Amino acid sequence: MSRFGLRISNARITGQLDLSACRIDFPIHFEDCEFVEPVLLEGSVVHSLAIVGTSSPDGDALRSSVPGILANGMRVERDLVLSRTLITGAHQTTSSLSRTAAVWLTEAEIAGRLIAVDTTIDTTADRAIQADRCQVTGDIRLIQGFRAKGEIRLIGAQLGGSLDLAGCELVPRNGRAIDLADATVGGSLFITDSPRHRPVIRGRLEMGRTSVNGRVLIRKARLEAPEPGVGRHLYNAKDPAQRLALLAQGATIRGELTMSEGTSMVGGATFAGATIDGGLLIDGISIENGFDVALDLTHAHIGTTVSAVQADIQGSVDLDGAEVAGPLDVRRAALSRPAHRYCLTAVTAVIHGDVRLVDATIGDSYPAATTGASGGLSFRGAEIRGMFDAERAQILSPGDASINLHQAQLAGNIRLCSGFRSVGVVMLNRAQVEGRLHCDDGSFEWRRREDGDPRPTRLNERESAFEAISSTVRGGIGLGWNIEGAVDFSDAHTSYLADRPERDWPSRRSYLTGFTYERYAETSMHGSGEWGWKTRTRWLRHCDPADSGDPGDPGPWEQAARTLKRHGDSEGSEEVLMAYLRTKRQRRAGWARFGVVRGWDRVVNDWFRGYGYRPLRALIPLVLLVVAVAAPLLPADSNRVMRAADPSGIVYTPQGELSQLESGRTPQNACGKGKVRCFNPWLYAVDTVVPIVDLKQRSTWAPSTDAGGGWMLAWVNAATLIGWAISSLLVVGLARAGSRALN
Known part of the structure; x- marks a missing residue:
């Protein structure tokens, strides 16, 4: 007995240490001790308790060992310290009728901290620590070599401080590493590296409905999900993926959630319905969950930004119904091997900033891609209050939509330019774009699915590489692209059309019915564009998809004529309309069969009548x-x-x-x-x-x-x-x- 309480060192305690229901008003400190029987502390009230080992001068640990700690309902007025201790055993208590654990802290109260530095829990029990509904005023620190072979269960726990898992190794046998469901963490959650250890978690990290008042930081960690079907609670809702390493449905994180460079995750992560006020930052991480959901953010609320710069994600990223208060940033990221059709889907999502895809690679390179590895982006019905920037991005989705902006609303520009490449069809059908559409120096190609890909090819009868049916682009459309496939601007509307009439429109595969615009412009935005009626006539005749015998649609010709007339070229306007009537007569069934009829028709209409537009002839x-x-x-x-x-x-x-x-x-x-x-x-x-x-x-x-x-x-x-x-x-x-x- 010392003036600091009871201190026992280098002892072997062979009997049962039973302090159940006791009140001890002084500290108890066991150092480098060996317990033969488990320590019983249920219902006790102690000042502080430490079962620790010490370090030798050469750095090797002299551990304490204890075959179990049973402390349900215990109250510790200061700290509970279990550092450098080997804990074994598998015990059952009245807190659970079917599960065993090495350490029982159910409904315990710790007024200080729970500290376990370089501690090992080597147990055959279902759980390493069961601390449901425990209350810890300070931090829980399972750090720097802490190793557990069972689940750490903290369901409904109340932490006044942080949960620190720096340098820990969790390798549970049942596939559940940590269960923080319904817990409240007053500080932050740290899964970071320590000077000598990299955190490794081989099992599910469950945070359903968890509330973290600080931040969540995962740095240089390896998170590995169990095999499909392993580690699930029977009472859990259906998982969005077969393998999940991190589950945080309905969680609330007041700070940012950061997974920094060097972190790798084998399996998916779900934050469905979660609230992350500080933003989601996963720059440079690696997520491997190919042909499944890699990151689930459906109906989540992100307070600032979602950033995945230079991330390597195999599997689908799902933001359907999510709200992001800042930009969605996936610059220089690599997304591949989606669960279904899309590598990233944000159907009806609301993004208050830009969508940044600069230099991103979506879908594996063709033809070296693994079968089914290709995939596109879907923002169907989304509201993007910034611009959509895919400059130099590579999106490979043969046989499907590479970018789906169907019925989307965009407040800024759409940039598919400066080396952008699309394999598939870019869809802007019924989209509302307040800014401009830039496609200069972009490459657009329609291609069917690779051989062996079991997914069906998208219904695309016209084999379109670009569709903007009934879309509105208020800022103007700039082409200057390279395109292999059809172009469909049916019923679209824009302020200006900047194009190269001789090069930008596929022959007989450009659909312009109902396409309206106000003027022509230069693709470089320097100069006035191509206004010559002869050039525009050749353009319309070149891209008109009408077959022989079909007179074709007069709408595109009338639109070109209106544009010329509105800007003062009435003669050019009439020439365009006459060119349409001439083309229509030439396509008339049976017109070309008789040379006499053909010659007479030309004389009457071209020389003497002017198709009604030159009456003085x-x-x-x-x-x-x-x-x-x-x-x-x-x-x-x-x-x-x-x-x-x-x-x-x-x-x-x-x-x-x-x-x-x-x-x-x-x-x-x-x-x-x-x-x-x-x-x-x-x-x-x-x-x-x-x-x-x-x-x-x-x-x-x-x-x-x-x-x-x-x-x-x-x-x-x-x-x-x-x-x-x-x-x-x-x-x-x-x-x-x-x-x-x-x-």
């Missing part, structure tokens, strides 16, 4: 028709067939009175001194061909069949009908042109 055939009517009537020998009569019934020819000519006399006046209107072949032709003009020639003069003018009468009547048709087209064309001008 109808004057050309009208003038030609006038010449054709007047020419036969110019020679005197030809126009002798023309006849006219004055009011008294005297008949005249263009040379004079008919009776005088027949009698051989020369008429003094060809027009009977004004009794009839003099014949003028040109005026007669105009009066015949143009029905809206009345020069009194046609009503005065007419070919006589008696004089051999039957052929002329037939030709004049035909010319009248042809003139009427051409004049009608002219009038209608002028009316339409005026209407278009007013609009």
Whole structure:
């Protein structure tokens, strides 16, 4: 007995040390002692208790050993220290009817700390420590070589300080390493390296509904999940993965959760429904749970950022329904071997910052990838309040969506540029993008699944490499990409279109129905873009997917025409529309079968009509028709067939009175001194061909069949009908042109 309490060193205690229900108001210290029987402390109240070993000068430990500590309900007014002690045994108490443990601390109260430095719990029991609902005012420190071969169970525990597992090694036989379900940790949780030890946990770390008021730091640790189906509690909900190393469903962490570089995890981690106020930082870590869920953050609330910079994750990352108050940062990360289709899925997630994918590799390299290792990204229905930056990222998902932003809302830009590569289909269908879409120097390719991949190929009848159906990109669309596959911008809308018309659109595989934009721009954003109507006509004809016999969709042509007209090029606008009508006529069924029909169609529409957009061209055939009517009537020998009569019934020819000519006399006046209107072949032709003009020639003069003018009468009547048709087209064309001008 010393002035500091009871101190026993280097003793072998062969009998039962039973302090149950005792009250001891002084410290008890056992140093380098060997206990033959377990220590009984149930219901006792002690000032402090230490069962420790010491270190020899060469660093080797002189351990105490005890075959079990039974201390349910014990109260320690200071510290409980079990450092450098070998604890064995497998004991059963009334706290559990079916499980055994080496150390029992159920409902114990420790007003100080629980310390176990370089302690070994070598037991065949179900649990190394069972301390359900215990209360520790200070820290629990199982550190620097602490080793346990059974589960450490702290269900419902109340810790005023931190839980420190620095340099520990937990290798339970039942697959459950630590159970902190429903526990409250007033400080932080540390699983870090110590100067001589790297933390190793081979079993499940369960933190369901655990509350940590500080931070969770896992540094240079190795976490290894048990084999599938091992270590699960019968009362647990269904696990989201076959192998889980860390379970924290519904947990609350007030600080950040950090898994730093050097940490490796074999198996998955789930934080479904958890709240992590300080953010999730897993930069540089390695998670191996291929073809299963690697990181489950469904419906989690992350207070700041989710950062996985340079992380290597094999398995799916699931953020469905999660809310991230900052950016989602996976720059230079490698994600592969997903559980199903996507390496990262964030369906209906809300991300208050950017999605950063710069230099990331999503899906293993093809063709060296393991079968099924490829996968894409899904942000379907997500709300991203920053930009989506995938500059230089490589996303390999053949036969499926490489990026799925279906019905997503983005407040910033989408950057798929500067070396970005996609194998699969990029989907922006019905997305709302407030910023710009940058695709310059990006590579987009549609490819079916690799041989041997059991997953079905996505239904993609058009074999699209890029889809933006019914999307809205308010800031503008910039292409300048390299694409192998179809492009579908059906019913999309944007402010400007920056493209290279000759290079950016796949031939006959560009779907632009309903695609609207306000202007053209340069892909480099320097310059005014390509506005030439000839270039735009070649572009539309080149990318129009209409088959032979199908007239095609007029919408893209009308949109190009509207854009040109809105910016002052009315002539170019009409040329584009005429080019569509020309293309439509050329595709008409049976149009190309007969060369005569083809030539006549070209003459009428291209030369004389302008497809209704050049109505004055109808004057050309009208003038030609006038010449054709007047020419036969110019020679005197030809126009002798023309006849006219004055009011008294005297008949005249263009040379004079008919009776005088027949009698051989020369008429003094060809027009009977004004009794009839003099014949003028040109005026007669105009009066015949143009029905809206009345020069009194046609009503005065007419070919006589008696004089051999039957052929002329037939030709004049035909010319009248042809003139009427051409004049009608002219009038209608002028009316339409005026209407278009007013609009």
